[in-house]
Amino acid sequence: MLKASIQTIRLKEKSGNKILLSDLSFSLNSGKIYTILGKNGSGKSTLIKSLTNLLDRRFYEISGQVFWKGKDILSLEDSFLLNIRKNEIRYVFQDLTNSFDPLKKFKYYFDNSGFDRQNISELLDYFLLPDYEHLSNLHPYEVSGGMAQRISLVFALLPIPGLIILDEPTSAIDFTNVNLVTLKLKEMISSGNQSALIVTQDVKFAKEISDEIAFLSNGKLGSFMTTENFLLNPDENLDVFLKSFKELE
Amino acid sequence: MTDIILKVNNIFYSVENKKGFNTYESFEILKHISFEIERGSVFGVSGESGSGKSTLAKLLAGIIKPTSGNITTNYKKDWTHSSVKPVQLLFQNDGEILNPFRVVDDVLNESIELRKNKENYNSKNVDDLIKQFDLPLNIKSRKCSQLSGGEQQRVALARIIAVEPEILILDEPFSSQDVESRLNLFNLIKSIKSLGVSIICISHELNILKNLAENILIMFKGEIVESGNTIDIFNNPKHNYTKYLLSAESLKLSYMEIHSFHNNYEQD
Numbered sequence: 163m164l165k166a167s168i169q170t171i172r173l174k175e176k177s178g179n180k181i182l183l184s185d186l187s188f189s190l191n192s193g194k195i196y197t198i199l200g201k202n203g204s205g206k207s208t209l210i211k212s213l214t215n216l217l218d219r220r221f222y223e224i225s226g227q228v229f230w231k232g233k234d235i236l237s238l239e240d241s242f243l244l245n246i247r248k249n250e251i252r253y254v255f256q257d258l259t260n261s262f263d264p265l266k267k268f269k270y271y272f273d274n275s276g277f278d279r280q281n282i283s284e285l286l287d288y289f290l291l292p293d294y295e296h297l298s299n300l301h302p303y304e305v306s307g308g309m310a311q312r313i314s315l316v317f318a319l320l321p322i323p324g325l326i327i328l329d330e331p332t333s334a335i336d337f338t339n340v341n342l343v344t345l346k347l348k349e350m351i352s353s354g355n356q357s358a359l360i361v362t363q364d365v366k367f368a369k370e371i372s373d374e375i376a377f378l379s380n381g382k383l384g385s386f387m388t389t390e391n392f393l394l395n396p397d398e399n400l401d402v403f404l405k406s407f408k409e410l411e
Numbered sequence: 412m413t414d415i416i417l418k419v420n421n422i423f424y425s426v427e428n429k430k431g432f433n434t435y436e437s438f439e440i441l442k443h444i445s446f447e448i449e450r451g452s453v454f455g456v457s458g459e460s461g462s463g464k465s466t467l468a469k470l471l472a473g474i475i476k477p478t479s480g481n482i483t484t485n486y487k488k489d490w491t492h493s494s495v496k497p498v499q500l501l502f503q504n505d506g507e508i509l510n511p512f513r514v515v516d517d518v519l520n521e522s523i524e525l526r527k528n529k530e531n532y533n534s535k536n537v538d539d540l541i542k543q544f545d546l547p548l549n550i551k552s553r554k555c556s557q558l559s560g561g562e563q564q565r566v567a568l569a570r571i572i573a574v575e576p577e578i579l580i581l582d583e584p585f586s587s588q589d590v591e592s593r594l595n596l597f598n599l600i601k602s603i604k605s606l607g608v609s610i611i612c613i614s615h616e617l618n619i620l621k622n623l624a625e626n627i628l629i630m631f632k633g634e635i636v637e638s639g640n641t642i643d644i645f646n647n648p649k650h651n652y653t654k655y656l657l658s659a660e661s662l663k664l665s666y667m668e669i670h671s672f673h674n675n676y677e678q679d
Contacts (some may be wrong), residue, residue, distance in 0.1 A: 201589045204558070284578060288666075290673050308460060336459045336615050337659035345666050367608070370662045393643040406594040409620060 164213070164251075164324065164325055164359065165189040168226030171205075171212055173305075175370065182208055186226070190325065191253060193354040195347060196363045196386060197368040197404050199379035200401065206361035207256065209378065210327050213253050215243060252318035256329040258310035262302035268313065269298035277320050289342060308335040314394040315343065325357055326350070332364045344371050365407040369393065377403075415579060417471070417487060417611050422480035424466060425575045440466050441633045444480070448578075448611065453604055455624030455641065456613045463614045466502075468582050469556075471611065472500040480614040482541065486577050495525050499566060499576040504581045508567045511556035514564055518555065522573035532534055535573065537641065544569045545565040565599070572603060579603065580611045617660055621645055629653050650665070 168186040172179040183205045188249055209295045210218050213228050215236050228235045230246060238246070247253075255261045262271065272282055272294070283294045289312040291297060302310060311331070318326050326347075332340050347358050348371070362368055363380075368375055374386040377400045387395070393404070423479065424441040441463050448454045456464050467476045467622065473496060490497045502508055509518060519537045541548060544565045550558070558566065564584070571579065585593050600623060604610055614620055618646070620627055621641060628638035636650040648654045655672055658664050 163640070306460065337656070337662070338459065338664070340662065341659050341662050341664045342666075342669060344662050346671075365590060367662070403590055406590040409594055410590065410597060410622070 163190055163231065165229040166226070167211060168212060168224060168228065170223075170225050171208060172223040174221055174223055181213065181381065182222075183212075183381050183383070186212075188346065188383065188386055189360060190357055192324065192357045193351050194350055194359045194373040195360065197372035197375045198359070198378050198383065199365065199368055199400075199403070200361065201363060204378050205381060206363075206378060207329055209251070209383070210329060210359065210361055213255075213327070217250055217404050232318075234296055239338060249321045251325045251327065252321065252323040252325050254311065254326070254328045254331065255312045255317050257395060259302055259305070259307060261306070261314060262310065264301060264303050267299060267301055271317065272298060275317060275320055281320060282316065285319060288346065289313075289316060289339075304367070308339050309333055312342075315346070318347070319348065321354065325359060328360045328363055331360060332362060332367045340367065347371065355404050365404065412536065414450040415447045416447040416484075418483045418537055419444055419446050419471075419484065420481050421445050422445060422470065422477045422482070424463075424470060424475070425478050439633060441470070441477075443634055446628055446638055448609055450485075450609055451463065451604070451607050452626065453612055453624045454598070455620035455627035456611060456630065457571055457617055457620055457627060458630035459656070464615075465632060466612070467581055467630070468500060468580050468613055469578075471578075472496070472498050472580055474500070484578075488542070494578075497572045498578040498580065499574065500572040500580040501571060501582065503563075503586060509555035509558075509563055511554065511569075513553065513555055514551075515553055515558070516551040518566065519573060522570045524576045533595040540569045540573055541600075541664060543572075545595070555666060561588065561595070564606065566595070566602075572606075572608070576608060578609045578611065580613070582613045583615070584612065584614060585614055589672045593619070617645075617656060 166186055166188055169184065170181055170329065171180050171183040178212060184384065186209065198209065212224055213235070215238075219223065224236060226236070230251065235243065275282065278296055286294060286297065291309060291312055297313070307311065330352070331343055338355045350356050351358060359367070360371065369389060372389050375389055375392040376386045381401070416421045421496060422441060422444040423439065425439045427435040428438050430436045431599055431627075441541045444467065451600065458464055466475070470477055482495070486497050488497070516537055520542055523535060523537065526641060536537070537551060540549060546562065546565055546569070546672045550562065550566070584596060584600070586595065597619070600610060600612070612620065612624060624641050627641045627644060628635050628640060629644070629650070630636065637644060637648065645657070
Protein backbone atom coordinates (compact mmCIF):
# COMPACT_ATOMS: atom_id res chain seq x y z
CA MET A 163 0.00 0.00 0.00
CA LEU A 164 2.67 2.44 1.03
CA LYS A 165 6.11 1.98 -0.36
CA ALA A 166 8.88 4.28 0.73
CA SER A 167 12.34 4.47 -0.68
CA ILE A 168 14.02 7.54 0.66
CA GLN A 169 17.75 7.86 0.10
CA THR A 170 18.39 10.78 2.42
CA ILE A 171 16.68 13.42 4.50
CA ARG A 172 19.01 16.34 5.06
CA LEU A 173 18.81 19.40 7.20
CA LYS A 174 19.85 22.52 5.34
CA GLU A 175 22.54 24.37 7.19
CA LYS A 176 24.84 27.24 6.29
CA SER A 177 27.87 25.06 6.76
CA GLY A 178 26.55 22.41 4.38
CA ASN A 179 23.70 20.00 4.59
CA LYS A 180 23.60 17.60 7.47
CA ILE A 181 22.25 14.10 6.87
CA LEU A 182 19.56 13.27 9.39
CA LEU A 183 18.30 9.98 8.02
CA SER A 184 19.43 7.78 5.19
CA ASP A 185 18.44 4.55 3.43
CA LEU A 186 14.85 4.43 4.47
CA SER A 187 13.15 1.80 2.42
CA PHE A 188 10.16 -0.18 3.52
CA SER A 189 6.69 -1.07 2.39
CA LEU A 190 3.57 -1.26 4.50
CA ASN A 191 0.73 -3.63 3.66
CA SER A 192 -2.83 -3.32 4.82
CA GLY A 193 -4.19 -5.28 7.75
CA LYS A 194 -1.07 -4.91 9.87
CA ILE A 195 0.34 -2.77 12.64
CA TYR A 196 3.92 -1.65 12.06
CA THR A 197 6.13 -0.14 14.71
CA ILE A 198 9.35 1.79 14.46
CA LEU A 199 11.30 1.68 17.70
CA GLY A 200 13.94 4.22 18.49
CA LYS A 201 15.47 6.31 21.22
CA ASN A 202 14.81 9.96 21.94
CA GLY A 203 16.25 12.06 19.16
CA SER A 204 16.78 9.20 16.73
CA GLY A 205 14.63 10.91 14.10
CA LYS A 206 11.36 9.04 14.48
CA SER A 207 9.13 12.07 14.12
CA THR A 208 11.11 13.39 11.15
CA LEU A 209 10.70 10.04 9.44
CA ILE A 210 6.91 9.92 9.71
CA LYS A 211 6.54 13.54 8.69
CA SER A 212 8.52 12.92 5.54
CA LEU A 213 6.00 10.29 4.42
CA THR A 214 3.33 12.80 3.46
CA ASN A 215 5.69 15.62 2.63
CA LEU A 216 5.04 17.46 5.88
CA LEU A 217 8.64 18.53 6.35
CA ASP A 218 9.23 22.15 5.53
CA ARG A 219 11.28 22.16 2.34
CA ARG A 220 12.94 25.40 3.34
CA PHE A 221 14.81 23.52 6.04
CA TYR A 222 14.76 19.94 4.87
CA GLU A 223 15.87 18.30 1.69
CA ILE A 224 14.46 14.90 0.82
CA SER A 225 15.70 12.69 -1.97
CA GLY A 226 13.62 9.64 -2.71
CA GLN A 227 10.06 8.54 -3.36
CA VAL A 228 7.10 7.57 -1.25
CA PHE A 229 4.51 5.63 -3.23
CA TRP A 230 0.94 5.59 -2.04
CA LYS A 231 -1.39 3.54 -4.25
CA GLY A 232 1.05 3.86 -7.11
CA LYS A 233 1.56 7.62 -6.93
CA ASP A 234 4.65 9.35 -5.62
CA ILE A 235 3.46 11.50 -2.72
CA LEU A 236 6.59 13.62 -2.65
CA SER A 237 6.01 14.94 -6.16
CA LEU A 238 2.22 15.36 -5.95
CA GLU A 239 0.51 18.70 -6.30
CA ASP A 240 -0.84 20.32 -3.17
CA SER A 241 -4.51 19.67 -3.89
CA PHE A 242 -3.92 15.92 -4.24
CA LEU A 243 -1.64 15.94 -1.25
CA LEU A 244 -4.25 17.63 0.93
CA ASN A 245 -6.80 15.05 -0.08
CA ILE A 246 -4.48 12.22 0.90
CA ARG A 247 -3.75 13.85 4.23
CA LYS A 248 -7.44 14.46 4.82
CA ASN A 249 -8.87 11.08 3.92
CA GLU A 250 -6.21 8.46 3.46
CA ILE A 251 -3.19 8.94 5.68
CA ARG A 252 -4.05 10.36 9.07
CA TYR A 253 -1.72 11.39 11.88
CA VAL A 254 -2.00 11.51 15.62
CA PHE A 255 0.88 13.69 16.72
CA GLN A 256 2.74 13.72 19.98
CA ASP A 257 2.05 17.22 21.19
CA LEU A 258 -1.70 17.00 21.18
CA THR A 259 -3.02 19.95 23.07
CA ASN A 260 -1.02 22.08 20.67
CA SER A 261 -2.21 20.32 17.53
CA PHE A 262 -5.58 22.02 18.00
CA ASP A 263 -6.08 25.76 17.65
CA PRO A 264 -6.45 26.93 21.26
CA LEU A 265 -8.93 29.65 20.33
CA LYS A 266 -11.42 27.37 18.62
CA LYS A 267 -13.85 25.17 20.49
CA PHE A 268 -14.14 21.51 19.54
CA LYS A 269 -17.42 22.39 17.86
CA TYR A 270 -15.35 23.95 15.08
CA TYR A 271 -13.56 20.65 14.51
CA PHE A 272 -16.76 18.62 14.70
CA ASP A 273 -18.48 20.89 12.15
CA ASN A 274 -15.55 20.75 9.76
CA SER A 275 -14.91 17.05 10.00
CA GLY A 276 -17.59 16.33 7.41
CA PHE A 277 -19.13 13.63 9.58
CA ASP A 278 -22.45 13.66 11.36
CA ARG A 279 -23.08 13.69 15.03
CA GLN A 280 -23.96 10.02 15.18
CA ASN A 281 -20.58 8.89 13.81
CA ILE A 282 -18.64 11.20 16.08
CA SER A 283 -20.66 10.33 19.19
CA GLU A 284 -20.04 6.62 18.75
CA LEU A 285 -16.29 7.11 18.74
CA LEU A 286 -16.41 9.60 21.62
CA ASP A 287 -18.26 7.02 23.66
CA TYR A 288 -15.80 4.32 22.73
CA PHE A 289 -12.90 6.38 24.04
CA LEU A 290 -14.72 7.28 27.29
CA LEU A 291 -14.83 10.95 26.30
CA PRO A 292 -17.48 13.47 27.36
CA ASP A 293 -20.51 13.55 25.08
CA TYR A 294 -20.74 15.56 21.86
CA GLU A 295 -22.72 18.39 23.43
CA HIS A 296 -20.34 18.89 26.32
CA LEU A 297 -17.17 18.61 24.28
CA SER A 298 -18.44 21.04 21.63
CA ASN A 299 -18.25 23.81 24.19
CA LEU A 300 -14.73 23.10 25.39
CA HIS A 301 -11.52 24.68 24.20
CA PRO A 302 -8.50 22.46 23.55
CA TYR A 303 -6.66 23.88 26.57
CA GLU A 304 -9.52 22.78 28.82
CA VAL A 305 -8.94 19.07 28.27
CA SER A 306 -6.10 16.95 29.63
CA GLY A 307 -3.30 15.60 27.45
CA GLY A 308 -4.80 12.12 27.50
CA MET A 309 -8.19 13.43 26.43
CA ALA A 310 -6.69 15.54 23.64
CA GLN A 311 -4.96 12.45 22.36
CA ARG A 312 -8.17 10.44 22.25
CA ILE A 313 -10.02 13.31 20.56
CA SER A 314 -7.27 13.50 17.99
CA LEU A 315 -7.60 9.77 17.49
CA VAL A 316 -11.34 10.13 16.96
CA PHE A 317 -10.72 12.65 14.17
CA ALA A 318 -8.03 10.43 12.69
CA LEU A 319 -10.30 7.39 12.62
CA LEU A 320 -13.44 9.09 11.28
CA PRO A 321 -12.62 9.07 7.54
CA ILE A 322 -11.60 5.37 7.80
CA PRO A 323 -8.08 6.11 6.55
CA GLY A 324 -5.97 3.54 4.76
CA LEU A 325 -3.05 4.31 7.03
CA ILE A 326 -2.99 5.88 10.45
CA ILE A 327 0.33 7.13 11.81
CA LEU A 328 0.78 7.56 15.56
CA ASP A 329 3.68 9.42 17.15
CA GLU A 330 4.47 8.16 20.66
CA PRO A 331 0.91 7.18 21.52
CA THR A 332 1.85 5.99 24.99
CA SER A 333 3.85 8.92 26.29
CA ALA A 334 2.27 10.75 29.19
CA ILE A 335 -1.08 8.99 29.24
CA ASP A 336 -2.24 6.40 31.68
CA PHE A 337 -2.54 2.75 30.95
CA THR A 338 -6.31 2.57 30.68
CA ASN A 339 -6.06 4.84 27.66
CA VAL A 340 -3.15 2.94 26.18
CA ASN A 341 -5.25 -0.16 26.56
CA LEU A 342 -8.19 1.42 24.76
CA VAL A 343 -6.00 2.67 21.93
CA THR A 344 -4.50 -0.79 21.55
CA LEU A 345 -7.93 -2.41 21.34
CA LYS A 346 -9.21 0.10 18.81
CA LEU A 347 -6.20 -0.20 16.54
CA LYS A 348 -6.42 -3.98 16.56
CA GLU A 349 -10.10 -3.79 15.74
CA MET A 350 -9.39 -1.31 12.97
CA ILE A 351 -6.81 -3.41 11.15
CA SER A 352 -8.91 -6.55 11.43
CA SER A 353 -11.08 -5.24 8.58
CA GLY A 354 -8.07 -5.89 6.36
CA ASN A 355 -8.15 -2.59 4.47
CA GLN A 356 -6.44 -0.40 7.00
CA SER A 357 -3.05 -0.38 8.62
CA ALA A 358 -1.20 1.54 11.29
CA LEU A 359 2.34 2.83 11.65
CA ILE A 360 3.48 3.64 15.17
CA VAL A 361 6.72 5.25 16.22
CA THR A 362 7.59 4.77 19.86
CA GLN A 363 10.31 4.13 22.38
CA ASP A 364 8.05 1.96 24.49
CA VAL A 365 9.29 -1.59 23.93
CA LYS A 366 6.53 -3.15 25.96
CA PHE A 367 3.78 -1.43 24.01
CA ALA A 368 5.49 -2.28 20.73
CA LYS A 369 5.68 -5.92 21.75
CA GLU A 370 2.01 -6.02 22.62
CA ILE A 371 0.58 -4.28 19.59
CA SER A 372 2.83 -4.80 16.57
CA ASP A 373 2.77 -7.31 13.78
CA GLU A 374 6.12 -6.08 12.54
CA ILE A 375 8.85 -3.97 14.14
CA ALA A 376 11.89 -2.13 12.82
CA PHE A 377 14.60 -0.35 14.77
CA LEU A 378 15.81 3.15 13.98
CA SER A 379 19.27 4.11 15.18
CA ASN A 380 22.18 6.21 13.99
CA GLY A 381 20.04 7.64 11.21
CA LYS A 382 19.31 4.27 9.62
CA LEU A 383 16.22 2.14 9.67
CA GLY A 384 16.58 -1.62 10.02
CA SER A 385 14.22 -3.87 8.11
CA PHE A 386 10.77 -4.73 9.38
CA MET A 387 10.62 -8.14 11.04
CA THR A 388 7.78 -9.96 12.72
CA THR A 389 7.63 -9.12 16.40
CA GLU A 390 8.90 -12.57 17.45
CA ASN A 391 11.87 -12.53 15.11
CA PHE A 392 12.65 -8.98 16.01
CA LEU A 393 12.95 -9.78 19.69
CA LEU A 394 14.90 -12.97 19.03
CA ASN A 395 17.54 -11.47 16.73
CA PRO A 396 18.40 -8.05 18.01
CA ASP A 397 21.25 -6.18 16.36
CA GLU A 398 23.98 -4.65 18.47
CA ASN A 399 22.42 -1.26 19.14
CA LEU A 400 19.05 -2.72 19.79
CA ASP A 401 20.53 -5.17 22.23
CA VAL A 402 21.52 -2.39 24.63
CA PHE A 403 18.05 -0.97 24.30
CA LEU A 404 16.34 -4.25 25.06
CA LYS A 405 18.69 -5.02 27.90
CA SER A 406 17.79 -1.79 29.65
CA PHE A 407 14.18 -2.65 29.13
CA LYS A 408 14.56 -6.09 30.66
CA GLU A 409 16.49 -4.77 33.63
CA LEU A 410 13.68 -2.38 34.44
CA GLU A 411 10.96 -5.00 34.22
CA MET B 412 10.80 -0.76 66.23
CA THR B 413 11.00 0.78 62.84
CA ASP B 414 12.50 4.19 62.39
CA ILE B 415 9.80 6.48 61.00
CA ILE B 416 10.88 9.74 59.35
CA LEU B 417 7.49 11.01 58.27
CA LYS B 418 4.00 10.30 59.49
CA VAL B 419 0.85 11.56 57.85
CA ASN B 420 -2.22 11.67 60.09
CA ASN B 421 -5.61 11.72 58.43
CA ILE B 422 -5.02 14.54 55.99
CA PHE B 423 -7.84 16.26 54.09
CA TYR B 424 -7.28 18.85 51.43
CA SER B 425 -10.05 20.80 49.77
CA VAL B 426 -10.33 23.83 47.55
CA GLU B 427 -13.21 26.21 47.14
CA ASN B 428 -14.74 26.64 43.75
CA LYS B 429 -16.79 29.67 42.97
CA LYS B 430 -20.31 28.48 42.29
CA GLY B 431 -22.25 31.66 41.75
CA PHE B 432 -22.14 35.21 42.99
CA ASN B 433 -20.62 35.05 46.47
CA THR B 434 -21.36 31.36 46.87
CA TYR B 435 -18.67 28.76 47.01
CA GLU B 436 -18.67 25.03 47.04
CA SER B 437 -15.90 23.10 48.63
CA PHE B 438 -14.28 20.37 46.59
CA GLU B 439 -12.30 17.66 48.30
CA ILE B 440 -9.11 16.71 46.52
CA LEU B 441 -7.64 14.47 49.20
CA LYS B 442 -9.53 12.51 51.84
CA HIS B 443 -8.48 10.34 54.79
CA ILE B 444 -4.81 10.16 53.90
CA SER B 445 -2.67 8.43 56.53
CA PHE B 446 0.64 6.61 56.13
CA GLU B 447 4.15 6.33 57.50
CA ILE B 448 7.50 6.39 55.77
CA GLU B 449 10.49 4.50 57.05
CA ARG B 450 13.83 6.28 57.17
CA GLY B 451 16.10 5.48 54.26
CA SER B 452 13.44 3.67 52.25
CA VAL B 453 11.83 4.32 48.90
CA PHE B 454 8.11 4.88 49.14
CA GLY B 455 6.00 4.64 45.98
CA VAL B 456 2.80 6.53 45.26
CA SER B 457 0.72 5.42 42.31
CA GLY B 458 -2.67 5.99 40.73
CA GLU B 459 -4.19 7.31 37.53
CA SER B 460 -3.90 10.90 36.43
CA GLY B 461 -6.16 13.13 38.47
CA SER B 462 -6.05 10.91 41.55
CA GLY B 463 -4.30 13.58 43.64
CA LYS B 464 -0.70 12.33 43.53
CA SER B 465 0.89 15.68 42.78
CA THR B 466 -1.27 17.44 45.38
CA LEU B 467 -0.02 14.95 47.95
CA ALA B 468 3.56 15.70 46.91
CA LYS B 469 3.01 19.42 47.41
CA LEU B 470 1.49 18.80 50.84
CA LEU B 471 4.43 16.67 51.92
CA ALA B 472 6.89 19.28 50.68
CA GLY B 473 5.05 21.96 52.62
CA ILE B 474 4.15 24.02 49.57
CA ILE B 475 0.47 23.86 50.49
CA LYS B 476 -1.10 23.24 53.89
CA PRO B 477 -3.66 20.52 54.58
CA THR B 478 -7.23 21.62 55.35
CA SER B 479 -7.23 19.27 58.31
CA GLY B 480 -4.94 16.62 59.72
CA ASN B 481 -1.21 16.95 60.15
CA ILE B 482 2.19 15.68 59.09
CA THR B 483 4.77 14.88 61.74
CA THR B 484 8.43 14.46 60.94
CA ASN B 485 11.43 13.15 62.77
CA TYR B 486 14.63 14.54 61.30
CA LYS B 487 18.16 13.60 62.28
CA LYS B 488 19.67 17.02 61.72
CA ASP B 489 18.59 20.33 63.17
CA TRP B 490 16.90 22.31 60.40
CA THR B 491 15.40 25.11 62.47
CA HIS B 492 17.94 27.76 61.48
CA SER B 493 18.53 26.51 58.01
CA SER B 494 17.59 28.47 54.91
CA VAL B 495 16.67 25.28 53.09
CA LYS B 496 14.02 22.71 53.84
CA PRO B 497 14.75 19.11 54.78
CA VAL B 498 12.16 18.00 52.23
CA GLN B 499 13.01 18.64 48.59
CA LEU B 500 10.76 18.12 45.60
CA LEU B 501 11.76 17.39 42.01
CA PHE B 502 8.95 18.45 39.75
CA GLN B 503 7.81 16.59 36.66
CA ASN B 504 10.47 16.84 34.03
CA ASP B 505 9.03 19.10 31.39
CA GLY B 506 12.24 20.89 30.50
CA GLU B 507 11.33 23.85 32.64
CA ILE B 508 12.76 22.93 36.01
CA LEU B 509 15.93 24.97 35.54
CA ASN B 510 16.33 28.59 34.57
CA PRO B 511 17.41 28.31 30.92
CA PHE B 512 19.65 31.38 31.09
CA ARG B 513 21.80 30.27 34.00
CA VAL B 514 25.07 28.41 33.79
CA VAL B 515 25.22 24.95 35.36
CA ASP B 516 28.24 25.83 37.51
CA ASP B 517 26.31 28.75 38.96
CA VAL B 518 23.19 26.68 39.65
CA LEU B 519 25.09 23.98 41.51
CA ASN B 520 27.27 26.41 43.41
CA GLU B 521 24.24 28.21 44.73
CA SER B 522 22.95 25.05 46.38
CA ILE B 523 26.34 24.25 47.83
CA GLU B 524 26.59 27.73 49.33
CA LEU B 525 23.22 27.28 50.99
CA ARG B 526 24.40 24.38 53.12
CA LYS B 527 28.06 25.26 53.51
CA ASN B 528 29.31 25.91 57.02
CA LYS B 529 26.32 24.14 58.54
CA GLU B 530 27.14 21.31 60.91
CA ASN B 531 27.51 17.81 59.51
CA TYR B 532 27.98 19.03 55.96
CA ASN B 533 30.09 16.73 53.82
CA SER B 534 32.10 19.38 52.07
CA LYS B 535 31.50 19.00 48.36
CA ASN B 536 32.24 21.08 45.34
CA VAL B 537 30.68 21.28 41.91
CA ASP B 538 33.14 18.77 40.46
CA ASP B 539 32.19 16.18 43.06
CA LEU B 540 28.52 16.62 42.23
CA ILE B 541 29.12 16.36 38.51
CA LYS B 542 31.03 13.15 39.06
CA GLN B 543 28.44 11.74 41.42
CA PHE B 544 25.65 12.35 38.92
CA ASP B 545 27.57 10.99 35.99
CA LEU B 546 27.53 14.23 34.00
CA PRO B 547 30.18 15.25 31.44
CA LEU B 548 32.81 17.59 32.91
CA ASN B 549 32.31 20.29 30.27
CA ILE B 550 28.74 20.72 31.43
CA LYS B 551 29.85 23.31 34.00
CA SER B 552 30.18 26.09 31.49
CA ARG B 553 26.96 25.33 29.61
CA LYS B 554 23.70 27.16 30.01
CA CYS B 555 20.72 25.16 31.22
CA SER B 556 18.97 25.73 27.89
CA GLN B 557 21.78 23.84 26.20
CA LEU B 558 21.16 20.63 28.14
CA SER B 559 19.17 17.66 26.98
CA GLY B 560 16.09 16.61 28.95
CA GLY B 561 17.95 13.88 30.80
CA GLU B 562 20.88 16.17 31.64
CA GLN B 563 18.53 18.84 32.92
CA GLN B 564 16.90 16.34 35.20
CA ARG B 565 20.29 15.20 36.51
CA VAL B 566 21.45 18.75 37.17
CA ALA B 567 18.17 19.49 38.93
CA LEU B 568 18.64 16.38 41.06
CA ALA B 569 22.27 17.28 41.80
CA ARG B 570 21.17 20.74 42.90
CA ILE B 571 18.70 19.16 45.30
CA ILE B 572 21.10 16.57 46.68
CA ALA B 573 23.73 19.29 47.28
CA VAL B 574 21.66 20.65 50.15
CA GLU B 575 21.55 17.18 51.69
CA PRO B 576 17.82 16.84 52.23
CA GLU B 577 16.48 14.07 54.42
CA ILE B 578 13.45 13.46 52.23
CA LEU B 579 13.41 13.64 48.45
CA ILE B 580 10.11 13.67 46.56
CA LEU B 581 10.17 12.74 42.87
CA ASP B 582 7.07 13.62 40.86
CA GLU B 583 6.78 11.36 37.79
CA PRO B 584 10.55 11.31 37.20
CA PHE B 585 10.27 8.64 34.52
CA SER B 586 7.75 10.23 32.24
CA SER B 587 8.74 10.88 28.62
CA GLN B 588 12.16 9.25 28.73
CA ASP B 589 13.46 6.39 26.68
CA VAL B 590 14.43 3.06 28.20
CA GLU B 591 18.12 3.83 28.54
CA SER B 592 17.62 7.12 30.36
CA ARG B 593 15.07 5.41 32.55
CA LEU B 594 17.56 2.80 33.60
CA ASN B 595 20.17 5.48 34.33
CA LEU B 596 17.70 7.39 36.47
CA PHE B 597 16.60 4.20 38.17
CA ASN B 598 20.18 3.48 39.22
CA LEU B 599 20.71 7.08 40.22
CA ILE B 600 17.72 6.94 42.56
CA LYS B 601 19.12 3.78 44.11
CA SER B 602 22.47 5.49 44.69
CA ILE B 603 20.75 8.50 46.29
CA LYS B 604 18.94 6.07 48.54
CA SER B 605 22.26 4.58 49.60
CA LEU B 606 23.25 8.02 50.90
CA GLY B 607 20.53 7.57 53.49
CA VAL B 608 17.96 9.87 51.89
CA SER B 609 14.34 8.75 52.23
CA ILE B 610 12.67 8.91 48.84
CA ILE B 611 9.04 9.29 47.86
CA CYS B 612 8.56 8.37 44.23
CA ILE B 613 5.33 9.27 42.48
CA SER B 614 4.66 7.38 39.26
CA HIS B 615 1.71 6.00 37.40
CA GLU B 616 3.88 3.14 36.21
CA LEU B 617 3.56 0.34 38.71
CA ASN B 618 6.19 -1.77 37.00
CA ILE B 619 8.95 0.67 37.80
CA LEU B 620 7.84 1.11 41.39
CA LYS B 621 7.84 -2.66 41.79
CA ASN B 622 11.62 -2.78 41.63
CA LEU B 623 12.27 0.50 43.35
CA ALA B 624 9.97 0.92 46.32
CA GLU B 625 9.72 -1.15 49.49
CA ASN B 626 6.22 0.13 50.21
CA ILE B 627 3.61 1.65 47.96
CA LEU B 628 0.23 3.24 48.22
CA ILE B 629 -2.38 3.31 45.50
CA MET B 630 -4.61 6.35 45.20
CA PHE B 631 -7.96 6.65 43.53
CA LYS B 632 -10.06 9.82 43.41
CA GLY B 633 -8.20 11.39 46.31
CA GLU B 634 -8.29 8.41 48.63
CA ILE B 635 -5.90 5.63 49.45
CA VAL B 636 -7.40 2.39 48.22
CA GLU B 637 -4.52 0.15 49.14
CA SER B 638 -1.14 0.46 50.79
CA GLY B 639 1.57 -1.78 52.12
CA ASN B 640 4.51 -3.89 51.09
CA THR B 641 5.09 -3.61 47.36
CA ILE B 642 5.62 -7.29 46.67
CA ASP B 643 2.53 -8.26 48.67
CA ILE B 644 0.40 -5.82 46.72
CA PHE B 645 1.73 -7.04 43.40
CA ASN B 646 1.23 -10.68 44.25
CA ASN B 647 -2.06 -10.28 45.97
CA PRO B 648 -3.89 -7.06 45.10
CA LYS B 649 -7.00 -6.69 47.25
CA HIS B 650 -8.81 -3.65 45.95
CA ASN B 651 -10.55 -3.85 42.58
CA TYR B 652 -8.85 -0.67 41.46
CA THR B 653 -5.38 -2.09 42.08
CA LYS B 654 -6.30 -5.21 40.12
CA TYR B 655 -7.65 -3.01 37.35
CA LEU B 656 -4.46 -0.91 37.25
CA LEU B 657 -2.26 -3.98 37.13
CA SER B 658 -4.12 -5.53 34.23
CA ALA B 659 -4.34 -2.18 32.44
CA GLU B 660 -0.58 -1.92 32.63
CA SER B 661 -0.08 -5.27 30.96
CA LEU B 662 -2.63 -4.14 28.33
CA LYS B 663 -4.78 -7.16 29.11
CA LEU B 664 -8.09 -5.39 29.64
CA SER B 665 -10.97 -5.93 27.27
CA TYR B 666 -13.22 -3.18 26.02
CA MET B 667 -16.04 -4.41 28.27
CA GLU B 668 -13.87 -4.37 31.38
CA ILE B 669 -12.71 -0.82 30.78
CA HIS B 670 -16.19 0.48 30.09
CA SER B 671 -17.92 -1.28 32.96
CA PHE B 672 -15.22 -0.10 35.34
CA HIS B 673 -15.68 3.49 34.26
CA ASN B 674 -19.46 3.32 34.38
CA ASN B 675 -19.32 1.96 37.91
CA TYR B 676 -17.13 4.74 39.16
CA GLU B 677 -18.48 7.62 37.14
CA GLN B 678 -21.58 7.87 39.31
CA ASP B 679 -19.91 9.20 42.45
